[in-house]
Amino acid sequence: MKxxxxxxxxxxxxxxxxxxxxxxxxxxxxxxxxxVSKDVEEVIAKGKEGLREVESVxxxxxxxVPEEEILYAPPVQxxxxxICVGANYRAHxxxxxxxxxxxxxxxxxxxxxxxxxxxxxxxxxxVDQGDYEVELVVVIGQKTHQVSxxxxxxxxxxxxxxxxxxxxxxxxxxxxxxxxxxxxxxxxLGPHLVTADEVPDPQNLTLKCxxxxxxxxxxxxxDMIFSVATIIxxxxxxxxxxxxxxxxxxxxxxxxxxxxxxEWLKNGDEIVCEVEGxxxxxxRLVKVKNLEEADETTVSx
Numbered sequence: 001m002k003x004x005x006x007x008x009x010x011x012x013x014x015x016x017x018x019x020x021x022x023x024x025x026x027x028x029x030x031x032x033x034x035x036v037s038k039d040v041e042e043v044i045a046k047g048k049e050g051l052r053e054v055e056s057v058x059x060x061x062x063x064x065v066p067e068e069e070i071l072y073a074p075p076v077q078x079x080x081x082x083i084c085v086g087a088n089y090r091a092h093x094x095x096x097x098x099x100x101x102x103x104x105x106x107x108x109x110x111x112x113x114x115x116x117x118x119x120x121x122x123x124x125x126x127v128d129q130g131d132y133e134v135e136l137v138v139v140i141g142q143k144t145h146q147v148s149x150x151x152x153x154x155x156x157x158x159x160x161x162x163x164x165x166x167x168x169x170x171x172x173x174x175x176x177x178x179x180x181x182x183x184x185x186x187x188x189l190g191p192h193l194v195t196a197d198e199v200p201d202p203q204n205l206t207l208k209c210x211x212x213x214x215x216x217x218x219x220x221x222x223d224m225i226f227s228v229a230t231i232i233x234x235x236x237x238x239x240x241x242x243x244x245x246x247x248x249x250x251x252x253x254x255x256x257x258x259x260x261x262x263e264w265l266k267n268g269d270e271i272v273c274e275v276e277g278x279x280x281x282x283x284r285l286v287k288v289k290n291l292e293e294a295d296e297t298t299v300s301x
Contacts, residue, residue: 001051002038002192002279003158005073005116006065010173012073014040015065016058017192021069023062025054032060040193041076044141044157044243051195072116075160075193076139081245082109082187084135085231086163086177088250089223097256104226104234107177109164109187115283117190120164123267123285124183129168130265130285133251134217134273136202137162138228139193144241153231157243158195159202161281163209163273164190164248168257168264178298187248188271191279199277202228206276207252212269219252221275226250 002017008024015022029036036057037043086105087093093100115121123130141157164187171180177270199205202221209217226234228249235241256262265271268286274280 001054001195001198003043003054003075003195003259004192005075007071007073012039012077014043016054018058018062019063021064022067023058024065024199025057027063028060031063032057034060036158039077041078041244044076044139047141047157047243055272056204070278071226072118072190074114074116074189076115076189076229077114078111079139079244079246080242081239082107082111082113082248083235083246084181084248085105085250087265088188088225089219090161091223092254092255092258093225095253095255101225104231106235107181109178112184113182115185115188117188117199117281118281118283119185119188120284121185121188123256123265123287125252125288127167127170127183129238129262130209131166131168131256132209132216132273133166133255133266133274134163134207135206135248135251136162136205136221136228136275136278137189137233138202138232138234138247138249140241140245141196141243143243144232144236147233149227149229149233152229152236153196153202155232155241156196156202156228158193159199159275160189160192160193161273161278162248163271163281163283164251166257169253173211188273188281188283189246194278199232205278208274209254210272211265217250217252217254219254221249223252224250267277
């Protein structure tokens with residue numbers, strides 16, 4: 001199932017992408033007079049019951065929303081945690097001149113960094129070394145504490161395409177990366193959340209990233225140093241992962257940081273990230289003079 005969060009005249013809504021188009025779950029349920037979860041995060045929290053509830057709504061006469069008219073929202077809006085993994089592909093670690101890590105390297109982003117498919121992302125004036133990173137993103141579906149790698153994938157609700165945007169100069173101002181990573185809008189996610197049953201092997205998915213139509217990254221998740229299952233298990237040893245928590249699992253080679261001639265991201269750049277079976281995430285960068293002018297992450301020129 002492909003779940004899509006979007007904004008309607010009634011506020012935040014969600015739907016399911018089907019062969020017949022995007023079915024507005026809440027509008028369909030209201031028309032049929034049946035109850036349904038208020039948003040995707042409630043569906044995740046309910047687990048299998050939440051998915052059965054949505055599947056039941058799809059059996060009624062659907063209210064279909066034209067996809068070209070959708071104003072997308074991030075698939076989840078208020079995750080308790082956004083955890084990212086650094087240097088998780090050997091070729092990327094090599095191009096960035098990092099040692100191959102013995103253990104996963106973690107850093108955090110927060111809900112302020114989330115951006116939706118087709119949302120314009122503000123590139124603050126102080127960021128002059130902006131970079132892209134296509135990533136497989138995991139959304140946790142069950143409370144997860146001290147699980148083994150063999151159990152870990154059972155705790156996944158779904159997967160999505162992500163872009164771990166980075167401000168490299170700020171990232172490396174110290175040995176803690178967060179300052180160059182947790183910027184407003186610097187965690188685009190979408191266009192939808194694909195349930196785990198549609199992704200039988202997260203370690204065999206092609207990733208691609210284009211900038212202004214030029215293919216920059218092209219790799220496969222089988223090249224990860226630490227697998228999705230390993231990452232979930234490792235994190236669960238020190239913290240309880242909750243339904244709706246988000247994990248960005250690392251990026252492959254092809255980022256600007258690893259290029260000999262570096263042309264950093266700039267105003268107007270169009271970035272497209274794609275993970276096989278999970279959809280194409282598209283964002284345009286826009287520049288503002290300072291953070292005070294960026295009260296909202298979506299602006300127009």
